[in-house]
Amino acid sequence: MERHPLRLFVYVTLIPLLLAGVSRAQSRPNIVFIMADDLGWRDVGYEGAAFFETPNIDRLSREGMRFTAAYSGGPNCSPTRACLMTGMYTPRHHIYTPGGLSKGDPRYMRLLVPARDREDAKLIELAAAQFPITNTLDPSFTCIPEVLKTAGYTSARFGKWHLENDTQGFDVSSADGIGGPHGKHYGEPKVTEQLTERAMQFLEENQAGPFFLYVPYWDVHTPLRGREDLVEKYRSKLQSLPESERGRFNPVYAAMIEAVDTGVGRIVEKVDELGIAENTLIVFISDNGGTVSSQLAPLRGMKGSLYEAGIRVPACMRWTGRIEPGSLCETPITSVDFLPTFAAMAGAELPTRQPVDGTDLSPLLSGEEIEDRSIFWHYPLYLEGKGLTFDTPDGGTYSWRGFPSTAMRRGDWKLIEFHEDNTIALYNLADDPAETTNVAEVYPDIAEQLRSELDTWQDDTQAPIPSTPNPECILEPLTGVVSERDVAPSAAMGIMVGEVTDNSANAQVRLTRVDHPYHREVLGTAGVVEFMLSRKGGSDAEPQTTIVEATAEHDFIARATFTGLESGHEYHCKTRIGRTKEALQPGPEA
Numbered sequence: 001m002e003r004h005p006l007r008l009f010v011y012v013t014l015i016p017l018l019l020a021g022v023s024r025a026q027s028r029p030n031i032v033f034i035m036a037d038d039l040g041w042r043d044v045g046y047e048g049a050a051f052f053e054t055p056n057i058d059r060l061s062r063e064g065m066r067f068t069a070a071y072s073g074g075p076n077c078s079p080t081r082a083c084l085m086t087g088m089y090t091p092r093h094h095i096y097t098p099g100g101l102s103k104g105d106p107r108y109m110r111l112l113v114p115a116r117d118r119e120d121a122k123l124i125e126l127a128a129a130q131f132p133i134t135n136t137l138d139p140s141f142t143c144i145p146e147v148l149k150t151a152g153y154t155s156a157r158f159g160k161w162h163l164e165n166d167t168q169g170f171d172v173s174s175a176d177g178i179g180g181p182h183g184k185h186y187g188e189p190k191v192t193e194q195l196t197e198r199a200m201q202f203l204e205e206n207q208a209g210p211f212f213l214y215v216p217y218w219d220v221h222t223p224l225r226g227r228e229d230l231v232e233k234y235r236s237k238l239q240s241l242p243e244s245e246r247g248r249f250n251p252v253y254a255a256m257i258e259a260v261d262t263g264v265g266r267i268v269e270k271v272d273e274l275g276i277a278e279n280t281l282i283v284f285i286s287d288n289g290g291t292v293s294s295q296l297a298p299l300r301g302m303k304g305s306l307y308e309a310g311i312r313v314p315a316c317m318r319w320t321g322r323i324e325p326g327s328l329c330e331t332p333i334t335s336v337d338f339l340p341t342f343a344a345m346a347g348a349e350l351p352t353r354q355p356v357d358g359t360d361l362s363p364l365l366s367g368e369e370i371e372d373r374s375i376f377w378h379y380p381l382y383l384e385g386k387g388l389t390f391d392t393p394d395g396g397t398y399s400w401r402g403f404p405s406t407a408m409r410r411g412d413w414k415l416i417e418f419h420e421d422n423t424i425a426l427y428n429l430a431d432d433p434a435e436t437t438n439v440a441e442v443y444p445d446i447a448e449q450l451r452s453e454l455d456t457w458q459d460d461t462q463a464p465i466p467s468t469p470n471p472e473c474i475l476e477p478l479t480g481v482v483s484e485r486d487v488a489p490s491a492a493m494g495i496m497v498g499e500v501t502d503n504s505a506n507a508q509v510r511l512t513r514v515d516h517p518y519h520r521e522v523l524g525t526a527g528v529v530e531f532m533l534s535r536k537g538g539s540d541a542e543p544q545t546t547i548v549e550a551t552a553e554h555d556f557i558a559r560a561t562f563t564g565l566e567s568g569h570e571y572h573c574k575t576r577i578g579r580t581k582e583a584l585q586p587g588p589e590a
Helices: 004-025 055-062 077-088 121-128 146-147 189-205 228-239 243-248 251-273 336-345 444-461
Strands: 030-036 065-067 156-157 173-175 211-218 278-288 315-318 327-329 376-379 383-391 397-401 405-410 412-418 423-427 496-497 504-510 525-535 546-550 555-564 573-578
Touching: 030 189, 030 251, 030 336, 055 315, 055 546, 077 336, 146 156, 146 211, 146 336, 156 189, 173 189, 173 525, 189 211, 189 251, 211 278, 228 251, 376 444, 405 444, 412 444, 504 525, 504 573, 525 555
Parallel strands: 030 211, 030 278, 065 327, 156 173, 156 211
Antiparallel strands: 065 315, 278 315, 376 405, 383 397, 405 412, 412 423, 496 504, 504 555, 525 546, 525 573, 546 555
16 A cells, blocks of 8 residues: 555656656647749749649648748759758858859850860869859758757658758658669659658658658659650640640640649648648748749749749748648748748757858748848859840850849849849839849939848858959950940940031940940830031031930940031031930030
């Protein structure tokens, strides 16, 4: 009998301890992070996809929160993944492209930067010395799995790593769901299913939690190859569209999207089946903007570009009982935010070996606000592809979709700095999400404020700014880039008047500071010039007057021809310049 009170005492004291352990485990949510590769912002149903089918991703957004201003950390895959894992912007981890080099013809690179297709050994060495760049994530950086491990998490990665050696704390890693952590599996439909199966197995084995499950699918990256039954489904669907619409959609790409969507659905269903939805945050996102098969409109650019279509991505999150179903977040978020967010949720300490650039997004998930801040992108290299098109000396054209530039967004404002000529473009994304109108001249104070902040950020992160001219470049020197602020009438370079020949003379005014218009922010019509020619020593009462427009096709030069002149006399030419005929101001004269 005397042993019973002792036994009762043991039971009574153990119960609160056990309850405390359960409470602590439940306070650390499981995290499932699913990432598609190259999925465009509007390639999901909830963002308006007209042909592609994503019922499971759409369901996830309905049951949770969708983010209309979610951004990747870089314009392509590797930098985004490095930003995600480390919580740092690209200048800190030095990863800008998968191969660590510019892609394209070095003869059209005005700045000397590392390039894949360069052959001159001395230039290769000189370019490599311009600034630090790598395609391997430094193992000294503390990454998400390592942060969460301090809070008792088990972590797994099934899918694409793309940061070379995987030594960043995952307990288990597989590139294809079956084998080891390394390998490339683009265009392999079966791998998408294997990754999903392995993720579901991990959920079964670790349902007690807490866990971090990272599923970066290889799809929908090229080469485009889909399951044949799905491809046939979308081929048939394509034939049901008006013939004029069929060229907009790729049935193979659509099949790959459905495969990813099916994988998302199966993983979410497994979470629900295991009864852990109320303690599991599920994130779906893409690693960068879409490619030529995506529905890019109305956004400008594509993967590889710092314009919106290159970096804005679809994103949604679900946490049953914590995130209000059907909620919407318009606050800009980016890849570097996830490490501090997950650390805060897990009660883990932030890394001490590196700065953390991101912000804890937890308040947003509860419908609260976070402190106003800017987000940044830096891309010091070149990437060939559809985008910035210019003339080449042989009479052809060439295009860059990515070129040395830095960008930032604060609120509705977005600023891009172009490093080839140190010019900027300012866009109001609320009014102009397609980035069609550079308003830097309209809002000079905002442009100056943002550029100052951008300069400070570049200094703080030691962002490498290319500045050395490329000796291989065969393009004529570029002294500026044509933009709306450059073609303002106030930018007139002066007037040129030719000698009187055969009783006629030509006069011209250039409305841009540049010698070579570059096809970036070209407006078509730069402004209006009124030429007034009168004979010196004669009457100015009725001078000859002609009004012409300066157009892109003529290098933004307004040209006028005067006839009926008298040989042996000198003439005086005055100008008035404005954006329209109704707003003319005095211009240069000769």
